[in-house]
Amino acid sequence: PKTNTIDLTIEKVTLAPDGFTRQLSTVNGQYPGPTIEVNKGDRILMKIRNKLGEPTAIHAHGMLQRGTPWYDGVPWMAQCVIPDDYEFTYNFTVPEEAGTHWYHAHETLQYVDGAFGALIVHDPDDPYKSEYDEEIIVMLNDYHHTNAQPLLKEFLTPEIPDNGLINGKNNFDCSKAPSGSKCVDNAGLAKFEFVKNKKYRLRIINTSAFSAFFFSIDKHEMEVIEADGSYTKRNKINRLPINVAQRYSVIVTANQPVDNYIMRSEFQKKCMPDAAANLPIIKAIVHYEGAPNDAEPKDNPWSDSLAECVDLDHKTLQPLKEEKIPEATKKFEFEIEFHKNKTGIVKAFLNGSSYIPDINFPTLDKIFKGKSSYERSANAYVFDKDGEVVDLYFINYDEGDHPFHIHGYQFWVLGTGDGDKVNKDELNTNNPIKRDTATIPGSGWMAIRFVSDNPGVWGIHCHMICYRSFRFCSLYCFFF
Ligand code: C2O
Known part of the structure; x- marks a missing residue:
């Protein structure tokens, strides 16, 4: 394994990606930011220089941060923000995270303004290696x-x-x-x-x-x-x-x-x-290669019609290696709702609450220092035991779909469907796909399962930067 030192400066630069000139929050002056490429098993030293003029924090989306939850990059959950003009180094290994991932600012809406890039973890044992040239x-x-x-x-x-x-x-x-x-x-x-x-x-x-x-x-x-x-x-x-x-x-x-x-x-x-x-x-x-350079390509769209705002059917999306998945030992149900808060702003809620960060004391710190009053609050679920097999049922009362992401874990997608009840007959516990972001259909449900074997404080949230909510739609907090 190699140690990859990656220097990333987050700064505002004026660019015109589509011809329209605007200021973007770039990484090393580029939009999108530079691609990070490493091998499975490597160490990544991601040195962040914050020149944004405002605080930031960077999350490596798809990295599990096993043993290093403090480098997960979620402000006030995993760490304090990196103040303007400060540096911070994320230091973690990627023993099991081969695949296509990305990194992005996790503070407010910064990634929408450009603070993101691809993070590729190459796999020396890639089973498909001989199937492609580039x-x-x-x-x-x-x-x-x-x-x-x-x-x-x-x-x-x-x-x-x-x-x-x-x-x-x-x-x-x-x-x-x-x-x-x-x-x-x-x-x-x-x-x-x-x-x-x-x-x-x-x-x-x-x-x-x-x-x-x-x-x-x-x-x-x-x-x-x-x-x-x-x-x-x-x-x-x-x-x-x-x-x-x-x-x-x-x-x-x-x-x-x-x-x-x-x-x-x-x-x-x-x-x-x-x-x-x-x-x-x-x-x-x-x-x-060999085709004319500026010729206008012909319009030849595929005509397959597909359902919109749902994922590629998880029943057909099968894992390459068959895996027997464990029986659930715990089950939680989340209701997703949007309504107005006291100031009249529509926000996202999970079971009636929405994560509000304590900007004095990161949650992870509190847990370590034993100040655990927060942990039983409405925003959090706590697992005292390692290795619980957790089922999460989401019921989405919003008409819109919600691509949900869990930090620190990959989860099995057991099923999704319409209506406000999980249809147990529809659940696939046989050989479901494991991923970190899956779509809950609008006015529908999703059931997922994961094993809580990665101690830390982990957010769970819709990844849309909700126009209707604070930060990402309803960051929710899990403790394991
Ligand atoms: Cu792409 Cu909370 O993450």
Whole structure:
């Protein structure tokens, strides 16, 4: 194993990813931030220099932080924030986290303004290694032309993105930009180079604030082989649904005639406000070696119709290695609701409460120092015993879907469905996929299971940067 020292400076820089000039919270001046690539088993020293002008904290999404919960990067849960002009080094190993991951600021809405990047943990034992020649990282996100931060106060109405990007690029029609703004048309699309007959592993990451996408490449089938760091059986599809914070790897073979093709990321508009109807398809170019360079690719979209605002069917998404999963020893039910707080702001609630950080004393610290009064509060569940097998049933009373993420664990997705009752007959305890972010359908339910074998204080939250809530929709706190 190697120690990888990675220097990351978080700072505001003026850029124009889609031709529209704005200030972004960049990592090393780049948007998206630089990709971190390490091998399974390595140590990562992530040195953060905070030059943002405001406090921050960085979370490595997909890393389990086994034995190092204090490096999980959730402000006031795992650590104090890194003040402006300070440095902080995250120091952790990744013995089991091979896969496609990402890192992002976990303080307020900073990642929506750019503080994120890909984190790839290569696997020397990758069972699919011989099945592809090269790897390509594809980051998808919705994109706003205004700073996310001030929007927090006005989040009563849903925010429609101005655009969407693939690897930080897209064109924008500047006639839609407010007058006085600096904007140039045809900023350019991301371009991916294919060589005929080569096979590519695309590592796809949705780093959006709110938006779920369908990802596809015209004329090219894809085979899913990984979901959030779990290898899956090969699963052939043409359009890949991917929700906020989820990752997939797909193998794509360059088996089409030498030409240019459209890569597309389509907003799943059923779970967006009506005003999103006009949002364009986000495009990039797949250019085969030998094809003309600026030729406009033909429009050849896949026509498979898929359900929107739900995950790729977990029944077909099977783990590569069959695994007998343990019986649950504990069960909790969470009701997800949105309603107005005292100041009239709509917020997200889990069982009637929403996480409010104590900005004097991080929760993890309190636990260590024995000041555990917090732990029995409404925001937290406590596990006194190591190795409980925990079932979580979520009942979503909101019409919108919610991509839920748990820190410190991967969980088995036992099932999802419509209605306000978990349908026990529908649960798959046989060989379910294990991942860290899964979608609870709008007005629906999700059942998941995990083993509480990683002591720490771990957040659980919807990964949408809720326009309607404080920080991420309802950070909830778990202690193990
Ligand atoms: Cu991507 Cu709380 O995390």
